[in-house]
Amino acid sequence: MVGSITHFLHPQHQLLISKDGTNYACNMCDVVSSGRRYHCDTCDFDLHECCANYPETLDSFFAHPWHTLYITADSEGERYCDLCVDRVQGFYYSCILCGFDMHLHCSLLSQTVKTEFHPAHPLILVPSGPDKDCVACGESKGIWSYTCGLCAVKLHVKCFIESKVGSNGQKRHHHRLEKFMGELGKAFLDGAAEGISSALS
Secondary structure, X not given: OOOEEEEOOEEEEEEEEEOOXXXXXXXXXXXXXXXXXXXXXXXXXXXXXXXXXXXXXXXXXXXEOOOOEEEEOOOOOOOEOOOOOOEOOOOEEEOOOOOOEEEOHHHHOOOEEOOOOOOOOOEEEEEOOOOOOEOOOOOOOOOEEEEEOOOOEEEEHXXXXXXXXXXXXXXXXXXXXXXXXXXHHXXXXXXXXXXXXXXXX
């Protein structure tokens, strides 16, 4: 963690490391945390280390390779992540042309994962219809799912994330979500697909 950064969400001041241990809400993801973060005293602006590492744009993302995705907070009405189908709040990635929306942390998901729900084979994240029930929740919903083509097993993205960190909506799981995001972020920044899969397994 470097001592100071200039970030595109807050270009008017440098953000410095703060280690005071007080609770804060990250200005990018809205998750409440404590401990080290990047902070602007003048504006009371805070960023998780992992959130500070998200690129402003994503090109050729595997789930939407046709157009560039931009970080935005411009949300008219309710919008939902196309990968996990949860509501997006705060900043998120969006395609201006297609309306594809995605949580920041969902951009770090690996296209292939191993999971206890189907240990026999890796699961691949692909578009999926509602014809198969999720192996975790038993429901048929969602646009994208982790799927085993050999065994016709389907696992919702949301169910996969919650198997790692619990329900995002419960306050006690926020620190686990931050840790999960941090592990994914480190692997992502190292440019190692195997590292991302390892963080998820």
